Amino acid sequence: MTDALDFLRAGATALQRGDRAGAERQVVRALALVPGHGEAWNILGVLAVSAGDPAGGEARFRRASACAPENPAYARSQAECLKRQGWADRAAPLLAGAVRRGALSPDLACDLADLRLGARDVAAATALYRLALTLAPGHARSQNNLAEALGKAERADATADALVRLAVLRGTATAWGAAGAALLAAWRQDEARTALRRATALDPAAAEHWVNLGFAGLGRHAVVPVEAAFDHALRLSPGMDAARAGRGTLRMLTGRLRDGAADYEARLSLPSFVPSRSYGRPVWDGQVQSGKTLLIHADRGYGDAIQFIRYAPLLRAQGMRVVFHGPDGLLDLFRASELVDELSGLDGPPPAHDVHIPIMSLIHRMGTDLDSVPAVVPYLRAPGAAARRWTDRLAGVSGVKAGLVWHGSVAFPYHRQRSPGLEAVLPLTGIPGVTAVLLQVANGRSDLERLRPLGPVLDLGLELRDFADTAAAIQALDIVISPCTAVAHLAGALGKPVAVLLDQGAEWRWMHGRTDSPWYPTAHLYRQSVFGDWTEPVERLRRDLAAMATP
Template sequence: MSADPLAAAFERIEAGDLAGAMAIYRAAQGLGDPRVKMCLGQLLLLQGDYRRGLPLAEYRPQPDIAGRRWRGQPLAGETVLIRGEQGFGDNIQFVRYAAPLAARGARVAVGCSAGLGGLLATVPGVSAVVETGQAMAPPDFEVPMMSLPYLFGTTLQTIPADIPYLTADSGLVASWRNRLAAYSGLKVGLVWGGNSEVDYDWRRSPGLDPYLALLDVPGATFFSLQKGPAAAQLAGRSLPGRMIDLGPDLTDFGQTAAAMEALDLVVSSCTSPAHLAGALGRPVWVVLGAFPDWRWLLDRDDSPWYPSARLFRAGRGEGWGPVLGRLRDALLRRVG
């Protein structure tokens, strides 16, 4: 075995040999490195084996729990603080567990990053939202958000998927619909990049260039929803008049959610707007690399997490151009 089983397993994954990667992880479990268990868990989750994968996913780095941790025990009105973790998309995806937690008898509070609280407050079951830096009375229990699928014994068949579970502000929605009413044809939002500081971003973010093939589809008007460093890829480009940049006006997730409600379709890479569109129940086409994040599973074009999503997957070694080409063909059929 390689001195670095994680690197060896990743080489097998890059070669498309998931069984070989899993064998490496299994053989290395005795080394005591929690990352090995976490990676094995993610590989099992990717293949839809939630029964074995979710317990191993508990070896991921987790937020510190200062008080008592909720571990699935019965509740009778106690306040449980769900501690948001990892990225915005993770918070949007897993906050759905507030409803089943409330059904267990909890008063549910959600802790999250600044800018997301207004939307998460609309989730069924949520009684309070605490953004980073805000104070709250000590809760009775705390639980990391991404531990909830494990604690509820989630399987592919029992994923809470009552969509939508986020609600955009009605006044903002009306404003965006009024603003976009002048544009004809199918209104398509575009997102091509995630957080560039994440070390695996190259595997999930196509960038703007492959998306340019979409812009000549007749009968559609395109709107950039892109935020962050990837938005700079628009600078200095000569784009057709049917491509409008909304990014500067999307000052928080509430604005982005309202804009999505005024669109007919969102096309997004694997990043938070894909989760936002899915949680709102908006039609969303998600562009995925050959080895996607575990939540998108394998060999399927739908998602049990987001019933309104359609998945477009790159084949191993083919790059982003062909998958965007297939998406373009589907878009032509959609507007035709």
């Protein structure tokens, strides 16, 4: 036995020198003396893999595992060889068999989880990663891969938590930067700022940490440090489009619309802003050409289209033909408002055109600044038949008719921050002389299953088929109450008084610190003074509504 160990030691020494042939000769001598020596077969497997022979490696690791079934490392190496040959389906039962033999280890559990994740069985992968972390709480690979699995399951909060734990384990700028980015994606800006400050302190030259720090601060309207973060990112990486788009957002938030909108064009290179389809004609450069047809296409949410379609009649007045390509839910409303020459839905081909532009780029191409916002309202109107129908429907409603929305679309990650929910706005439903007309559709309606409004209400949410219907209902109301949703934009575009409930980090379009809106003269803004707390703005709005209802 001593001679065999000597041969193995000689083989290991040769391997360290890079002498693979010499190492193999020594190990073969050891096996001639002790054919069942698992570690000798393991070294031969390593030699085969290092020579680019995963099939040969797999055969030798299989022998090693047969000699020492209690050693999970051999089964793991055999499984890795199978994976390299494209046989992951054979690797999984091999590892599971090792577990059944009592050879469980954090690495083995993690390997099994990786296989399940590769097979898109996210639930099983997550459970196995958690098992590995139970066996070894500091197992960094499991923590990292768990975060990946949770990300694939679109569990933003759990992903962020996993990456924070990994950052604590590793303590590197990269790990803290990843944790900060995940916290930002989960819309947990305060925690993101803490993580990203650590990342920038550890690696001040990494532009991506600075840009994410800027976006995290935007969610709190921390104007001065946000601008500094974006500027720093651009000094480190002048061509970084995310930093330019972020700086543009910050500038527009603070009223520097012309410069901000120019920077904001960089968003079009970012994955989340790429239009859902391509257009073959050139992008409009802002030069008005009489007789040419400009296609305006919706590139984000309904609210964006409602806000910026105001530019269409201005361009038509200058001699351009303007057509629109956007979601079906807006077509009847835009057609009735006679804003464009032609329109079509996104499911079909766009109208013929010479040039095109994403609708949010109009603010830049039109050279808009704070003192030149086209703020004449109304620029939208409901179809006549719908307007008459809803006027008749609401004619018998007593008191101040206040339209109420409490939840926006969940398509955007900040929906939890911007949407107060029904419970937060319940005090607005119990005001003497005010009837709450519920305009809430889709997300948020589930609140009505567990909460009862405090006063008289009329629920129209199930009857509103599209924005033409909603516009017609709004025209028959006295005021609309909404967070930052398409309905708030719609009410403003109709010239209807609108109370907009805004979170502390509201979007740039509502500006910073203002109670009015340059885009909607009939809007009054009720902002949070404490992040996440709707009590104070709702109470201010409740008092104002009560005053409206007082004879």
